[in-house]
Amino acid sequence: MSGEDLVNIGPVALLQDLEIQSIPGNTSVERNGYHYIAGLSAFLAKTCAALLKAHPDLYQSTEAGWPTLCIERGKLDLSSLHRAPFAVGFDLPHEEYEAVPVP
Numbered sequence: 001m002s003g004e005d006l007v008n009i010g011p012v013a014l015l016q017d018l019e020i021q022s023i024p025g026n027t028s029v030e031r032n033g034y035h036y037i038a039g040l041s042a043f044l045a046k047t048c049a050a051l052l053k054a055h056p057d058l059y060q061s062t063e064a065g066w067p068t069l070c071i072e073r074g075k076l077d078l079s080s081l082h083r084a085p086f087a088v089g090f091d092l093p094h095e096e097y098e099a100v101p102v103p
Contacts, residue, residue: 039068
């Protein structure tokens, strides 16, 4: 069994989708949307910081300061998702929108 989603981004949708895919043991899930967008650059800086803190195995910070998936040999480490409530594990800020600037 496999799964595919070409542009399912975080900070919540991708986390929950990856967790749901892992429950039945899917080990081959195509996720190439991250090759077409600038990670989570469109989200609040506070959201990015919370995501990096909650999921340091799944996301890494870019030089520009926004998170992107940490892909190692074509694989993602989902360990933090398995421990997080609803696969998220952090509160989403609700302040006025202030995206991390993309260079």
